[in-house]
Every structure is written in C-alpha cells, then in structure tokens.
Amino acid sequence: MTGHPLRPSRLSRPHPALTSLLGAWALAACSPDETAAVEEHLTDCASCAEEAVRLRDAVALLHPEDSLDLDPSLRSRVLAHCLGRRPARIPVPGWAAPYEAETARLDALLRDIGEQDWRAPVRLAWFDGHRPAEREVSVAAVISHLTAVDGLVAGSLGLPDPVPVPAAAMAVLSGGGAAEAPVGRGPVSPDRRTEALWSAEEGRPSGSAHAAWRDQSRALIRSASFAAGNAGDSDDAGNAGATAATSVEYGPFSLPLRDAFLDRAFECWVHAEDVADAVAYPYEPPAPSHLHRMIDLAARMLPGAIAGRRRAGLAPPPHVLTTAGAPGRTLHLEVEGSGGGHWYIALDSPTARASPQTEVAHVALDGLEFSRLAAGRVEPQDAAAGQDGDPEAIRDVLFATASLSRL
16 A cells, blocks of 8 residues: 655654743744744643643743723823823913813723722711711712712803702792792702702713713813913913902802812812722822822811811810911921922911911821821821821811811
C-alpha cells in the first residue's frame, strides 16, 4: 500500500524552543505564529501546561486588571483639555466653575448606575440647630432635592422654576382665596421646595429626575455665562459685576449669585457622595481650588450663623457689644490639607471686624473634616479638631458650622 508520508504541522517546533517561549507567551509578547505554536504544544505537554499556568498567574500579580468603570472625573478632564486648546467664546465665570465641575462629576455617576440603583436607599443627614437629624430617601429623591433647591438660583436668572406653584397661589391667580399666598412662584425655603417637588413627582419614572436636574444645571451654567459676559463681570478679581451680585433668596437668608453657585456646588458634591455610598461607586473630593472656595463661603457665613443661634436661644449672648466695623473677639480658624487656609471669625457680631490682634481661640481642622461638619455629617462634639483658647468660643463656632447644614 502506498501513500503520501505524514507531513508535520506547520506549527511544530522543537520542545526546547517552545519551552523558551512560555515566558513571552504569558506576557502576550509572542508573534501570532509563536502564540499558535505554543498553545498547540500546551494541549499535548502536561509539564509545559503547568508551567504556563504558573507564569500566567505570576503575570496577573504583576499586572492587576484595571477596572472597566470609567473615572468619574473623565468627562470634566476631557472638557477642560478641549477648552484649554480652544477657549469657549462665552467662558464660564470663575465663580460658577466649581458648580460646573461638580454637576459634571455627578452627571457621570448617574449615567453609570443601573435602573435598580435609582431606588437604592440614601441616608440624608443634617444638624438641626442643637441635634442631628436624618431622613432616608431614594437616589431619585436626592436628585429631585438638588433640582428643587437649584431652582432658587434658576429663578434669579429668569429660568423656569421646577417646583410647582402651590394650590393656594393658583387660587389667587384664578381670582379667589388666600390673598397672602405667594402668587406665581413656588415656596422659597429649601425644605418646603423639596417636599413640594417630591409630591409633584410621585409616580413618575425614577430616571426622569436625572434628566430634569441635568437640563436645569446646564441651563444655569449657560445662563450665568451669558449674563456674566454681557455684564462685563471680572472673573476672579473680586470686582463683582451686576450678575454676580444678584441676590438669591433662601427663605431665612439670601446669598449673592456668585456665593449661591458655590453653595449649590457644595451641596451637589455632598449629595453625590451620599449617592455614591448608596450604590458603592468610587467618588473623589472636589479639586483643591474649588474646595477652598466652598470652605471660604462657609467661613464667611459663620458670624451670621453664630448670631442666628443666639437669636434662637441656642448660644450664650455675646461677651462684648461692638459697633459695626469695630474690632471684636475673634476665633482663628485654620483649615489644613486640601482646600485649606486661615480665616478669622468675628464672634460677637456679624458686623464686627475680626482681627488676629483680638484672637481668643484657635481651631484647626482638616479640610474634608470641616466640610463634613458643615454638611451635618459630623456632630460638633465629635469633630476631629485641634483646639486652643476660650472653650465657649470654640463651641460656638463648631456648632455654628454644623448649623450651616440643612436637608
């Protein structure tokens, strides 16, 4: 019987040559032909197959697999790079930049969560004057809360209010009843606005909260940019123009527009962390320069917060009565780490002049710890703060910082 001799496979190579290729194969550094030859050999050679498994395991230890989740800050970094190469025709004013960055980061988080995550429970916490308070809501409700309070800023820029007009106000518009109701606008206090929007959105798809919040935040940034550009506002030189100085009413207090944008950036970050914790999503603090601005706003609000606690009977009366602009007792607030700095807080009156020469106490906190205290996530007596000087002054400032928090 005759026939063709058996032809060796084109992949066949000597055993020593294939053994020498195992390291390169484990590192995925072989050519296609070498890879095919090694893998064919591994199906027939048990000793080489065992060695290949050991080498692949070693490579895995040296080169751990990267997460497939996108970095939450990727969108903002790409935008910053693009704008750096080609500046926007109407740039975002500096005082709105932290809000733009924080809303972009939260938007990236929300795009990445699943449908079931919108119903995940989130614990909202704040400090209610003299004791902690909390409430459990869904992720979707957190985003609606941001929409409701951001709507106060939207109104100051002439944008639509997302919170429906109360029924009492609608009665006035139609010609009868409740003449004292605020005609044509929703409630002003953040908590009442939130409750009103939650009631109005009951039964709607959870994901719709994301679209409403995203559209409004983009409209806020766009409107602030155009308004600031038209008013000729300087960006960061402290020469606030008409737009930046526009008053935004929060019910019991008001803020100029530039500070209101910082307030909204801070709350966006705080609640983004709440959501990230609820859905086990990695989340980083704001950029140091943005965090510094947020801390600066909180520090500037402290004299008024101390005075408010006194009026409510939650703090002792001032030690010294001072006239506007006169020097008064001062606390030196030192914030360390990211976003840190030094601030001097007037203790006896919001109109008194704080000065290092009249310092009676010194408090030092880490930037993130101060932020958690101002957000109501840490109780004043539990704050990790270095303290020196008048204990009553220190207590007043720590409790006033926590009192800046709200639902």
